[in-house]
């Protein structure tokens with residue numbers, strides 16, 4: 001993990017956030033037995049667990065919330081998106097994870113994933129007690145469009 005020298009002078013600032021974010025990815029990787037998570041879940045959880053101060057209590061919408069990222073784009077690696085779309089996808093992933101943890105805990109979701117097989121968005125949605133990923137995405141899209149606080 002590359003760390004700029006100037007980040008070392010402020011251990012409570014961005015360095016702490018980055019360390020929590022990357023550690024979250026490591027924990028998720030361990031919990032999946034090395035299987036890949038859908039990107040929205042992996043990045044959403046990493047952001048959720050590395051929040052800082054008042055960002056933890058309430059999601060902060062951008063001034064113009066725009067269109068919610070498509071369900072296919074949220075599931076694939078964000079490096080395949082351009083920078084603007086990738087930035088939105090990160091934000092939307094966090095929002096989706098904040099929605100599912102209203103229903104059930106992350107530990108409960110992770111405990112419910114199958115021991116083997118590919119961890120698709122469908123598998124994750126069902127572990128989060130939604131009937132399908134399409135409906136999870138549709139519900140999240142609705143909440144986002146309505147700017148509902150999470």
Ligand SMILES: [Zn+2]
Pocket residue numbers: 021025042043046
């Ligand atoms: Zn990440």
